[in-house]
Amino acid sequence: MVGVTLPDAPWRHWPGLDRLTAALGEGNARVVGGAVRDTLLGIPVSDVDIATPLDPQDVMQRLERAGIKVIPTGLAHGTVTAVSSGTVVEVTTLRRDLETDGRRATVAFTDDWREDAARRDFTINALYADPATGAIFDYFGGLADLDARHVRFIGDPLRRIAEDHLRILRFFRFLARFGDSPDAASLDACTARANDLMALSRERIADELLKLVVAKDAVRVIAMMLERGIFRPVIPEITSVERLARVVSLEAEAGLEPDPVRRLAALLPADAAIAESVGARLKLSNVQRKRLIAATEAELFGAPRAAAYRLGRDEAIDRLFLFDRPTALVDARDLTGWEIPRLPISGGALIQRGLSKGPDVARALRTVESQWIAEGFPGEDRVAQIADAVADQALRSRSSA
Known part of the structure; x- marks a missing residue:
């Protein structure tokens, strides 16, 4: 990538970006990190970070004078968030590390671009670019590494x-x-x-x-x-990639976006206790933990659509893919295009059929729902017939008791 300049990209024309960089002054703003790397690779960019040799207080004053909203989101670390014509950008003063403990760093501000680059992690993340001219500044061979992947x-x-x-x-x-x-x-x-x-x-x-x-x-x-x-x-607990490889292949063939929780489940044994332990250890959200544990079970409640209704679409696909069912791909494609229905009857309809409010109605409604699921989610007419039969049976049982 010798002689490379930053190619044109949509983010370079975001409203207010030119005004923001002009407010900082010529030579005082360079786009850094992921936006440069991803633009060179032709990957869409959603976030832009700007590095500057200016002191954070100077940054705030210059931007405010230009009528740009400034939020001191990380002032101690030299970062402010600027909002210019709706465009949101983080602006960070060049830094060098004074002290680190493996988890956090104490920093000092600097005006040396190379010193700032030296504290970053990988060469491909330490590329800077002039947002106006596209000139790229590469201090540690990041362009060559990016070219060679x-x-x-x-x-x-x-x-x-x-x-x-x-x-x-x-x-x-x-x-x-x-x-x-x-x-x-x-x-x-x-x-x-x-x-x-x-x-x-x-x-x-x-x-x-x-x-x-x-x-x-x-x-x-x-x-x-x-x-x-x-x-x-x-x-x-992660000891094999065999199930992950299968899930990755099935997601791709089914046209599904990669799912992080499903893929994590694929790396773990199909053991609820292990899933619960790992979910707690990683402090996953309650929703993620519940799903990780549910993914250790193979039960589909008779059919994939039944599983999607009872568990949720993603959870049903988890079980299809993780337990290598022969029809997993066909079933997943079906679930992707299927709108999960709602039971087209309520407890009130059963009360109108003579059942008493309370446990009797709740039991009968569960029976209607189970039959409706078993029959493949038929329409209202068939559900009414099922409800009639269930209500009649309940009333006969009550009268004979």
Whole structure:
């Protein structure tokens, strides 16, 4: 990518972006990180970060003078959020690390672009671009690495990991998303320091893991991680990628978006106790935990549509894919296009048929619903017939009691 400049992209024409960079002054604003990397790769960009050598207070004053709304979202770390004509951008003063403990850093501000780049994680994330001219600034060979799909830490990999242990998981996530080949020294450093993951909050681990499993090359990279013992300190229950590979293939064939919870379930044994333990350890949301546990069961309640009605569409597809049913692909496609119906009768209709309010109606309604599901969700006329039969049976049973 020698002589590369930033290609045109929709984000470069966002309303208010020119006004924002002009307010900071010539040479005081460069787009950095993901927006540059993804634009070079032809990937749509949704977030833009700007780096500046200006002090945060100076940034705020310049933007406010230009009539741009400024929110001091992370002032201690040099970050403000600017809203210009509806465009939201984070503006961060160049920084250097004073002290790190593997989880957080104490920073000082600087006006040295290279010093700011040196504290970032990977070479492909340390690319800067002039938003107006598209000129790219590359201090550590990021363009060549991006061209080669090579994921590499900046400088000494062990030092980068010591600064933030989460970079171990980020290395593999970026490898799964962008990389064809890992840097050998970086890979060895991640392997050597895998136990450092134990010092991280489980929420940070979960966030990275759920992003990793939906990356395009997740199966190959997770297999590499297993070979290197990366998961052993924090999620030793992950021992195989076989089920994940099957789920990835089925999702692609069914035209479904990669699902992080389903893919995490595929990495775990089909054991409710293990799913509950991992969900709690990673501090997943209650909804995610419930789904992870439900995905350990194969029961479809007679048919895939019945499972989708009782559990939810995603949960039914989980069971189709995770337990390798012969018709999983056909059934998943059917569920994707099927609108889950509502029972077309209420308890009031059963009361009109002579049943008493309370437990009698609740039991009868459950019986009607079960028959309706078993018959494949017929329409109102058939449901009325089912309700008549159920109500008659209930009334006969009551009179003979």
